Amino acid sequence: MIRLVYYELIKLFFKKRTYIGFGIVLLIVPLVEVAMKLEGGRFLTIAMRGLSRDFLFFGNLFNGWFVAHQIMNSLWFHIPLLISFVAGDQLAGEATAGTYRLILIRPVSRTRIFIAKYITTLIYTIGFVFFLAGLSIGSAVILLGSGDLIVVLRGILILPEAEVAWRFLTAYLLATWTMITIASLSFFFSSFVENAIGPIVATMGVYIVFTVISFLPVELFEVPKKFLFTYYLNMWQKMFQDPVPWNEIKTGILFMGTWTLAFVLSAWAVFVRKDILS
């Protein structure tokens, strides 16, 4: 299996499209951070203008952690798109290229090939999210320094500097968990079709529809939305609450895991039965 994964990784990382996501992140993150540094904290002042009349703020609140948190907040829509770009190509890309005919006539079972491809997708997803984490946090802290993290959401919360690192680490682990669900959805669509564009469009379509249902304050959706994976997509944000709502996070992890399992098992069932006509 290790050999199969190794060759899947070779196929993945020799392909140009694999680097599109990395390229975009590499471009956008430093751009945002430099822009914020040049703004010199005006962004934070605007965000807190309602509060500055009643509170006095001391210390370096406009720091690398704050910027890294803002980046994490703003990229949650775009990262699924970039991940589906690669995950959606994993199976459908072989069909498009006609290379199913090359690999599926070998004595290795389809299940083993499927597992190798899925592990590769996981490696890419985890690698991509942690690349984003490393780049955004590392460069932001280098550029803007460290300090307490101010979280402006429904209210204002200042997390001491000593707690920020582990909260970020856990938040990125949760974000990875949610992105694995998105990657699995895309992988599932990829098992059906013979064109890699289809899974990307389908993934984003489901993602948008489910997100709208999950966050629309409509009575009709109150019960069903709790069963959608998108309802838990932002669970990593709960790591910046105090106290951390661990029970809600546990529920989110469980739901996302169930959806992931459902997507992967469905994709496997399609893949092993699929007639290769391409």
Add this chain to the structure above:
Amino acid sequence: MKALVYWQEHHGRLFVMRETILQTRQLGKRYGKRWAVKNLNLEVFRSDVFGFLGPNGAGKSTTIRMILSLIKPTEGATEIFGHSLKSHRSEALRRVGGIVEKPDFYQYLSAYKNLEIVGALSGDVKRKRIFEVLDLVGLSDRATDRVKTYSHGMKQRLGIAQALISDPELIILDEPTNGLDPQGMKEVRDLIVHLSRDQKKTIILSSHLLNEIEMIANRMAIIHNGELVVQGDVNTLLDEGEKYVIVHAEPRQKVLSVLNRQKRILKNFSEKEGRFEVIMDFALIPELNKALVGAGVHVRALIPRRSLEDLFLSMTERTT
């Protein structure tokens, strides 16, 4: 599984034990209401060059895809080296290599890398073996070039290389000369002959060209509309039935006169659409030509034809 077959040789009759290495039983594939392949019973023996012949759309590729487990049959079964493809897929395919339709590769990778990937899926294939097969198909000097820089002929040869990578005993080639120029076709045919004669490989070769099969196969099957028409020894099948010569010559009266006089050479003849169909032994064609020319007939063509060719040509004409 051993099968007893009756083998006729010109110096006598022998009983020869031949090993069946591939067998399909009542194999069929249905798409909706249409049967692409139906009740197909094929039998391929060790060391055969087995021609699998049929016009375009006859069901050859569907059959090959079922044999190589790309398509699940609707009914029937396939056994390769005595292993059921359904229940023991890995064992059945372990000693098989193949090309299905046009060979496609990871275009952004080199030929070497492509073969390394295929080799990893086929077993423990060493670097030395990769260069051996690249050398065999004449691509060793382009091993590190990306496949997207290859010509169609080179890709076709690389397709054969990937089929050979695990040194399989059975090689299945689906229309390997498709799209090649005459020189390329000859090279592929020579390679197949080399694999069969010198490396003792068993080869299944699908084609829509009867003459191609006639040149290199010892056994063949013809499929039409998804069903088996005939299966057997190439020479036996081609020698069965009537042999006749189509005569394009003029003037008509002189031709008729010669044909009526040459009862020793020909068995019978008929006139159809301005040409004559003469039932006769092909060995006597020069004598017929001599008689016609001697009588002052202007001979434009003498075309030997066999009933199997007619059958095949009629199938091909209906589908083109």
